[in-house]
Amino acid sequence: MTSLQDLHDPTKTCITLEAREDLSDNDDYSDYEPFPSRDIPGGYELRLKAYHQAWQKCLNRVKAIVHELNAPLVHKVATYVEGAHSEDSILPGLPYPEVPVIGISAPGGNSTILAHVLEALEMQDNASAAVLNTGRHDRTSKPKAIVSHLHPSNCPSLTGLMKALVTGFVDRQDEEDEDADENLGLTSKKRKATTSLANYDIGLLVAWYTALLKVQDPGPQLVVVLHDFEQFNVTAIQDMFYICSQHIHRLPLVFLLELSSPSNPSYLHSTFTRSTLALLCLQIVSAPSGLEVVREVIHKTFFDVEFEPDVMLGPAVLDYIIEYTTRHSASVDILLNVIQLAYLKHFEEPLTLFTHDTLIGSRSKKGALAILQRPESFHFLDFLLTRIWHDLDNLPEDAPRLDVDWQQPSASDLLKIVTWAREGSRRQAEHMRLGLQVMEIVQNSVTTPSKSKDHSNVEEKLTKLNEVVRGRVGKDIKALALAIRKLSGKHLNDLLVKLHEFFQSLNTRLRHEEELSRTYIVATKFQIPAESLEDDETDTVPDVPKVHPAIPPLATGIAEWLTEYLETKIVRLDHGILWDIWNTGMTPFPSELLNPAPRPTIITALLNPYEAVGSQKVLLQEQGNEGGVDFDPDRQHELWELPDISILFRRYMEAGKRINVFDWYESFALALETQRQRLRKRELQSQRSRSRKGKGKGKQRANHSDDEEIGFDSKEDEEKWNVQVQARFISALHELDFMGFIKHTNRKADHVMRTVYDIPN
Amino acid sequence: MSEYEYLSRQLSNLIAYYPPPFIFIHDPSNLRQCGLAVQSVIQDIREASVVTLSCAILDGISCFTPRLLYDTALNQLADWTPDWESGCSNWAGPSDLGQRFNENFDGFIHGLKSLKTQLAQEKSKENPRTEYRTLLVVQHADRLKENMSDLIVSLTRLAELTQMDITTVFLSNLRWDQMKPSLGASPEPYYIDVAPITKEATLDRLASLYPDSSVPLNNEVISPETYHPELKQLYIHFLDTLYGICSPFTTDPDELAYIAAARWPGFVKPVLDGRRELIDAGHSEEEVGFRVGLEPRLQLTKLFNARITDALHTLYPRHTSALEWAKSNIPSEDILTHVSAKPPAQMKNDPAPQLSDLSQSISRMAKFILVAAFLASTNPAKSDLRMFGRGPDERKRKRRRGGTVRRIGKSGAVKIPQRLLGPIAFPLDRLIAILGVLLEENDADKRPPAPEYTIPGEYTEMEISRVAIYSQVVELTEMDLLHRTSPADRLEISPMFRCGITYNVAQIFATEIGISNIHELMWEPA
Structure with a gap:
């Protein structure tokens, strides 16, 4: 504890107090067992591995989807950057050359779009280099665009900004920490700080680029990426644009702005002067973001036949996603956070060990059996069996079952059951996805698609997904069937063609399984009489639609088939043996982790410190079944029993708007005095009880001392105690100050202001 | 005679004979045009070789630190281009000793003096008879006041301090008394005020921007014949209409040129389309000229009146760039036949979609x-x-x-x-x-x-x-x-x-x- 010695050193003005060792984080989780009563040894680590696998699969899928969503915009931006200085994109007759600027606006956040754009720029480079060098990667390949990044934190002033801009190109280092200029074929003497051009002089950049042009013609585009554009100093940026526009005929600069404000009303137009805007050839594009993207990602990750997530989201998590994204902020990042947290929580459960296989971390089935047959695993086996029996009771009588001894299965039988249940659960989820997609196809063809990406519309779609997960689609199916009955021959044909296309696009296995549906569709399609396919829109008398007599019975047939098909496919996923291994189900989402309320939590903890600590312990241990947790939630603690800061805070809550610090100290000292007396008494009592065992005396004395004040042994002790009280007061006061509960006023030095009022107990 | 010609004549006379040490040019309307005029004066004097002129044109915004100002000024005066291969070194005096002139104002004075010696040597070699002048032009001089206010006095007294024939020219859209240092520390300048540019001069300038057709147009947006030399007459009429519509809002030649560049391709398209139709019908290219009669011209003008206003509304505040606007506002093929058709709704700047x-x-x-x-x-x-x-008790709010x-x-x-x-x-x-x-x-x-x-x-x-x-x-x-x-x-x-x-x-x-x-x-x- 060097810091304590520093306290006595008068030359030190600042002392760092190290955190107590017992408070530091412990990353070692090898012996962490949250559920000892129903887990196998090392289960937690195995489940973390399973989690990692499942999460990685889901994350990769989401990344791929986002990549695909961004693709059109990325292509647009990359093409714009490439051709920004070509004749194609410059209008003849302009009074002066403009600075090409493209802003990518992503309100709500789309952190990946810029990375994708830069990736695309690089890829184009590589592609062109590959063509030039007949496919062989050459170190002397010349890039078509050189990218430099500017961040607002590095550029507080114009000088900083220009320096970052110039050195971003001139002093580039590539990944292998070599001078990147040599790769471009540039050589130079070392610049001197004093007699060469200043490193914030755009002349330096011009000289560099002129030299570059000698070895590479046409020269590359100089792409400047301005991150967090809104945070840059507005005047500095405007001056920078002016300076760049003076040299734009010699330097093919292209600016790429990362905007977090919406494209309309535009941040640039509201903050920049017109004279600056006149220098720019500005284009602002909106990145895909918001609720629509969230919906797309959820749909394609969890409700698409093409992809099978290892763990399906349950209604509780979906509810939370919908609530959070519609209410607070909708972005892919938030969505990923939620899914990841839900997965993490899901894999707390011991049984999720079986998510991917039944090997339990060993290499073969034998190994798994060996692990299960160890005496430590009996708890786990017992729990598994109870669960299976419980699920079996809820299973309908006519459901197919595996041919094993259900009442007294062996360990290997249990593993078989698990494998069988996994297959079943996956099949069920797959059917649900299939059914949902068929339903959507039908929905799109019976209703006219509304183009508006309205919030409420997207929200509705999201809610629908949630209902599908809960299996509540009867109403929708009925509505669809009704709509189909009214369809004309042409529309019916269109619908069947679309369905047929969809079934054809499935993978081989599913296509095989859906043989019957496909045959039905093809057969029905041929029954539609050819004359009814004539477009009825050409009908001049819309009031009397000519309906072919063969159509209504056909339509009814299709509606009935569809109703039956959808009802068998879309079923609740929270059924079947061990269903909750592959579904997060109704487990509530730990929203406090994502969206906590720090201040009320701190206040509650200060008011009830033992409860806060106790509940933390309960959270970490299994629900209070283990010994060692000394916590009785009903016990009311006396004031003197509380920690210093809580004593101080109690008094704080009782005070008026202003608190006199001296009075506060007095009352604190009083509480501490009680504390000292009580503790001392307790100590004496325990000493006495020990001595009583030996001598059998002293009862009288104990009675006597109960209401007697316990003084100090010496004057010195009393002084020491007083100093201690003061130190404890100051320490607790500073902690409160640090947490923002105290506001100092200049008017009265000995008074502080409260910052928190009206706390319900 | 346009305002800039007046400025040019005055300035070239001054430089050619005996220039005052400090000239202040005030142009409140368009400093860019003014700067261009000054540059062309300098170019003319150099070409006419009345006097040997070494000149530096600086910018108050670009030179935001004293060091940048010294470096840029000396390099330009000495006609020195720093190159990358030699480590981007600045002009270092005739002796090539690697002197440093950018440390402070004293250094700068030293730099100017050694420049003088160097130029004197060159002069004696080449042309001993012509007079010799040095010129330091600072555009956006008002910005010096923000960045380096203490330099203004020294810059205005350069001739005194260096004992050289050097003239400082300040260009600004503020007036001298709005930026001059207090207590009369600077000498009174020779004032040249530029009056706002007249309609004729503006139109001349705009017409002179008509792109040279010898450079082939390679643009996906506009047709290659858009700027055919024979269409220039129509262009001049177009500019006249444009000026009439836009002048209540702006008379800045740059802005007008910007709007014209965006609007002209669409304006001329019906003419080009009509010509192509004739060619397709079998007429030879020479036969079908680009001439546009009075009648169709009036019709075009009438048709595009409202559209030019739209262009002004969108382009002047730069809601979109000229290129984008030109792309999205190419008139349809049959525009001449549907004369009464109103401009499409998307042209209107509606706040609702925002x-x-x-x-x-x-x-x-x-x-x-x-x-x-x-x-x-x-x-x-x-x-x-x-x-x-x-x-x-949920009492009513009192308001x-x-x-x-x-x-x-x-x-x-x-x-x-x-x-x-x-x-x-x-x-x-x-x-x-x-x-x-x-x-x-x-x-x-x-x-x-x-x-x-x-x-x-x-x-x-x-x-x-x-x-x-x-x-x-x-x-x-x-x-x-x-x-x-x-x-x-x-x-x-x-x-x-x-x-x-x-x-x-x-x-x-x-x-x-x-x-x-x-x-x-x-x-x-x-």
């Missing part, structure tokens, strides 16, 4: 926060308790009714409503408190059920202290919809904000989140 864009990109909670911020910025802080305070109280009389001062005075700054706590009231009254029934909250209002209380709200506030600040007025690095005070949305936007958001009438919540309703 708002829908904004309102879709932010979340429900963000709208609540913005409405709360609007109220906090409009209502005086003292009124909060009366407006939002809710006692147990000042009937809009503004106008005290016309002895005081004469009319109280202007806060809504018109601009937003007032408010601390974060106040925003959160108002947000709490709004949420409690308008959001309570839309929340997911939470049985753990039992006390009325507890849910809202927890909701407004959650991290999501605070991060939303920060996000809105980044989006420029809230303005932070307190410095970001001061953590010990409650941060202050100012609302960044207008009354109309606030009203729309309020309706969207279920507050039917935002007037009810305003202390001084409109």
Whole structure:
């Protein structure tokens, strides 16, 4: 504890107090067992591995989807950057050359779009280099665009900004920490700080680029990426644009702005002067973001036949996603956070060990059996069996079952059951996805698609997904069937063609399984009489639609088939043996982790410190079944029993708007005095009880001392105690100050202001 | 004679004979054009070789530190281009000793003196008879006042300080007395004031920008014949119309050229289309010229009148770039046959789509926060308790009714409503408190059920202290919809904000989140 010695050193003005060792984080989780009563040894680590696998699969899928969503915009931006200085994109007759600027606006956040754009720029480079060098990667390949990044934190002033801009190109280092200029074929003497051009002089950049042009013609585009554009100093940026526009005929600069404000009303137009805007050839594009993207990602990750997530989201998590994204902020990042947290929580459960296989971390089935047959695993086996029996009771009588001894299965039988249940659960989820997609196809063809990406519309779609997960689609199916009955021959044909296309696009296995549906569709399609396919829109008398007599019975047939098909496919996923291994189900989402309320939590903890600590312990241990947790939630603690800061805070809550610090100290000292007396008494009592065992005396004395004040042994002790009280007061006061509960006023030095009022107990 | 010709003649005479040490050119309308004129004067003098001229043209914005100014000036005066291979070194004097002239003003003077020696040597070699001048031109000279105000005096007295024949020329759109140093430290300049450019001069200048057709046009947007030399006559008429429409708003030649560049391809397209039709019908190219008769020309002009106004409305504030605009405003093939057709609706600058864009990109909670911020910025802080305070007995809010109280009389001062005075700054706590009231009254029934909250209002209380709200506030600040007025690095005070949305936007958001009438919540309703 060097810091304590520093306290006595008068030359030190600042002392760092190290955190107590017992408070530091412990990353070692090898012996962490949250559920000892129903887990196998090392289960937690195995489940973390399973989690990692499942999460990685889901994350990769989401990344791929986002990549695909961004693709059109990325292509647009990359093409714009490439051709920004070509004749194609410059209008003849302009009074002066403009600075090409493209802003990518992503309100709500789309952190990946810029990375994708830069990736695309690089890829184009590589592609062109590959063509030039007949496919062989050459170190002397010349890039078509050189990218430099500017961040607002590095550029507080114009000088900083220009320096970052110039050195971003001139002093580039590539990944292998070599001078990147040599790769471009540039050589130079070392610049001197004093007699060469200043490193914030755009002349330096011009000289560099002129030299570059000698070895590479046409020269590359100089792409400047301005991150967090809104945070840059507005005047500095405007001056920078002016300076760049003076040299734009010699330097093919292209600016790429990362905007977090919406494209309309535009941040640039509201903050920049017109004279600056006149220098720019500005284009602002909106990145895909918001609720629509969230919906797309959820749909394609969890409700698409093409992809099978290892763990399906349950209604509780979906509810939370919908609530959070519609209410607070909708972005892919938030969505990923939620899914990841839900997965993490899901894999707390011991049984999720079986998510991917039944090997339990060993290499073969034998190994798994060996692990299960160890005496430590009996708890786990017992729990598994109870669960299976419980699920079996809820299973309908006519459901197919595996041919094993259900009442007294062996360990290997249990593993078989698990494998069988996994297959079943996956099949069920797959059917649900299939059914949902068929339903959507039908929905799109019976209703006219509304183009508006309205919030409420997207929200509705999201809610629908949630209902599908809960299996509540009867109403929708009925509505669809009704709509189909009214369809004309042409529309019916269109619908069947679309369905047929969809079934054809499935993978081989599913296509095989859906043989019957496909045959039905093809057969029905041929029954539609050819004359009814004539477009009825050409009908001049819309009031009397000519309906072919063969159509209504056909339509009814299709509606009935569809109703039956959808009802068998879309079923609740929270059924079947061990269903909750592959579904997060109704487990509530730990929203406090994502969206906590720090201040009320701190206040509650200060008011009830033992409860806060106790509940933390309960959270970490299994629900209070283990010994060692000394916590009785009903016990009311006396004031003197509380920690210093809580004593101080109690008094704080009782005070008026202003608190006199001296009075506060007095009352604190009083509480501490009680504390000292009580503790001392307790100590004496325990000493006495020990001595009583030996001598059998002293009862009288104990009675006597109960209401007697316990003084100090010496004057010195009393002084020491007083100093201690003061130190404890100051320490607790500073902690409160640090947490923002105290506001100092200049008017009265000995008074502080409260910052928190009206706390319900 | 145009204004710039007058300037040129005056300036070239001055330079050719005996120039004053300090000239101040004031052009309030277009400094860029003025700078171009000065440059062409210098070019002419150099070509005519009346005097040997070494000249540096600096820019007050580009040279934002003294060192940049010295470097740029000396390099230009010595006609020295730093090159990359030799380490971008500056001009280092005739002796090549690697002297440093950019350290301070003394260094600069030394640099100028050694330059003088070098030039004197060259002069004696080459042409001993011609006179020799040095010229230092500073554009945007007013910016020197911000960046290096102490240099202004020295720069204006350069001839005195260096004992050289050097002339400092300042170009600015401010007047000298607005930027001159106090106490008369600088000598009085020789003033040249440039009058606003006349219509004829503007049109001449614009016509001179007509692109040279010898350079083949390779552009996907416009047809290659758009700037055919034979069309220039039509172009001049077009410019005349354009000037007539735009001159009430701007007479800046650059702006007019910008609008013309965007509008001309569309304007000339019907002519080109008609010609192509004739060629397709079998006429030879020579036979079908580019001449446009009076009748069709008047028809075109009439047709495009409104469209030029649209171009002005969109392009002058730079809502889109000229290229984009030209792309999206190419007239349809049959425009001449449908003379009465109105310009397409998308050309109009409608504020409604802007708002829908904004309102879709932010979340429900963000709208609540913005409405709360609007109220906090409009209502005086003292009124909060009366407006939002809710006692147990739910008494009616008392509010000042009937809009503004106008005290016309002895005081004469009319109280202007806060809504018109601009937003007032408010601390974060106040925003959160108002947000709490709004949420409690308008959001309570839309929340997911939470049985753990039992006390009325507890849910809202927890909701407004959650991290999501605070991060939303920060996000809105980044989006420029809230303005932070307190410095970001001061953590010990409650941060202050100012609302960044207008009354109309606030009203729309309020309706969207279920507050039917935002007037009810305003202390001084409109």
